């Protein structure tokens with residue numbers, strides 16, 4: 001069991017950012033509207049994720065750390081979920097196998113909760129404690145018992161970069177959730193969770209950038225698009241500020257990116273790039289099954305139609321702005 005968990009951990013927990021991702025996804029699944037992430041030394045010293053979600057039933061708390069103890073039943077609706085089924089119920093045991101975990105959780109408003117501490121997969125504490133509703137995960141000394149893995153960790157800045165990239169993408173995909181990210185006590189991200197994508201853009205890129213955004217909205221039989229794209233007088237030297245979100249998930253798709261640029265560049269020089277955040281909704285059947293959500297790459301079943309829809313939408317906003 002221990003060995004199995006350590007092997008599974010190798011697949012699920014690659015680096016501190018993977019721990020952040022798994023814990024934050026659990027917090028989202030638990031219906032949290034506020035999720036605070038605090039890491040020390042790029043997450044190698046500690047990772048703390050605090051949420052105001054459903055909490056874990058005291059009687060289920062220990063079992064949540066056994067393999068395949070998922071409480072989530074796949075409904076078969078969301079393609080992204082189907083694809084990630086392989087990892088269902090493996091995150092907590094995997095993380096606990098290679099670190100020192102403390103969780104404090106309560107699923108009631110009565111202030112009573114449960115505290116569990118696990119070190120390298122061994123249960124150390126399981127007791128009643130006072131706790132607000134929600135869950136507070138603290139993961140310390142990641143890979144302390146797997147030195148081979150620890151050796152592969154890059155600099156603190158690199159590990160922090162992976163964490164903040166993930167948090168930025170998530171905040172852009174979920175403007176309805178209030179996120180904070182802190183590193184060694186410094187706040188790197190703070191969103192309000194009021195559903196306003198522009199506020200998230202301001203939090204990540206600064207208020208000047210947010211002020212330079214034009215609203216973009218378009219709809220046809222298959223697709224609904226909304227988002228923001230920067231005015232022609234506010235462009236960037238690279239495409240790092242281009243975010244695509246499909247059905248609430250941050251994705252990468254080269255063609256979609258090109259479609260945005262084509263629409264933008266019909267009226268503008270081609271060596272500059274917009275800051276852009278696009279939220280696209282479509283029926284899941286229009287997303288190709290050959291996707292790898294772990295790599296964020298997605299294909300679509302009707303790419304030419306989708307790409308010209310996007311290109312047109314971008315060109316329209318730009319034309320309105322210029323004329």
Ligand code: ADP
Nearest residue numbers: 026027030055064070071088089090091092135
């Ligand atoms: P999965 O997310 O695939 O179900 P995990 O190992 O990530 O598996 O989590 C195991 C279980 O622990 C979850 O199914 C859930 O019931 C519970 N859990 C984990 N984190 C939280 C949280 N932040 N809030 C509420 N429940 C949680």
Ligand code: MG
Nearest residue numbers: 022025026091
């Ligand atoms: Mg999970």
